[in-house]
Amino acid sequence: MIFACRPNLLVGDLFGSLRFYADALGFAIGWEWSDRSGRFLRDGEHCEPGEPGTALVGRDGVQIILTQLAGDHTTRLHLDVEAATQVDELFEEWRGRGVDIAEPPFVRPWGMYEMRLHDPDGNVLRVSSPPA
Incomplete structure (x- = not known):
């Protein structure tokens, strides 16, 4: 049974988008991942990805995945x-x-x-x- 949906928004600047969702909208940053070697969160500490990647933000039971991708996109x-x-x-x-x-x-x-x-x-x- 489907119990949740986590939309994936394409963004041009992952770090800037994380700041917007966290600082402006009050979402928590759940995790970031930017390469095959692992994640970039250490005990709740925010770390900027070293290359374009993906992150998850959440608030009040809602989760959104952000993926950095060049070009125009609107969701x-x-x-x-x-x-x-x-x-x-x-x-x-x-x-x-x-x-x-x-x-x-x-x-x-x-x-x-x-x-x-x-x-x-x-x-x-x-x-x-x-x-x-």
Whole structure:
């Protein structure tokens, strides 16, 4: 039975993307891997990869894999939360950290309360819940 999904977002700068997801969005860095010899985390210490690689970030039970790859790429990632107040809390948290929110929360024509933002690589993150 499928119990989880970990989308893989393609990014142009793994280290910059890790900083955005960790510092701006509050995700924890789970692991980084950039070559066949092993991982680059030591007891929770963040280490910059020596070459383009892959990393996993997570927050509140959601995990995202980031893979560095040159070129243009855009993915749309939809993050669900249980209540409209949680969308508002994330909006205030991220805006307070200087994240450029592309569209603030409002009820969409399809009935969901949603905000949208872009990561440094142009990937679209949508955060939504049923309306209050």
